Amino acid sequence: MKNRYPENWPDIALKVKQAARWRCQECGLKCIEPGQKTKGLSRSEIAKHCLAVHHQNYKPEDNRPENLIALCSACHCAKHQGRRGSITIGQLELIS
Ligand SMILES: [Zn+2]
Ligand SMILES: [Zn+2]
Numbered sequence: 001m002k003n004r005y006p007e008n009w010p011d012i013a014l015k016v017k018q019a020a021r022w023r024c025q026e027c028g029l030k031c032i033e034p035g036q037k038t039k040g041l042s043r044s045e046i047a048k049h050c051l052a053v054h055h056q057n058y059k060p061e062d063n064r065p066e067n068l069i070a071l072c073s074a075c076h077c078a079k080h081q082g083r084r085g086s087i088t089i090g091q092l093e094l095i096s
Contacts, residue, residue: 004060012063013053020070022051029072052076 006012022033031051032038038046054071055062071079 006061006063009063012068016053016065016068017051017070020051023070024051024072024075025069026071026075029074031072048073054079 017031022031023029024031029049031049032046041049050073051070052073054069054076056067056069059067
């Protein structure tokens with residue numbers, strides 16, 4: 001699964017998140033930016049405010065800008081539910 005991603009995927013994902021200004025493009029939740037202090041936040045709060053880049057057509061090799069959308073954990077989870085059964089947030093980081 002992981003090798004379906006291009007080598008520059010971290011750069012691509014970062015650009016999508018920056019363009020979204022670190023907000024979920026579905027519900028508008030402001031997520032944690034790199035370097036932002038997370039002291040005092042619980043692990044579950046951090047996980048909840050972790051922005052992910054989602055492939056709208058579920059194809060990780062299709063990295064056209066129109067296929068990519070920045071989503072918070074909850075919205076990202078919802079997108080994948082029913083497709084692969086129930087998956088954890090940890091697994092979502094791998095499939096985006
Ligand atoms: Zn959201
Ligand atoms: Zn996804």
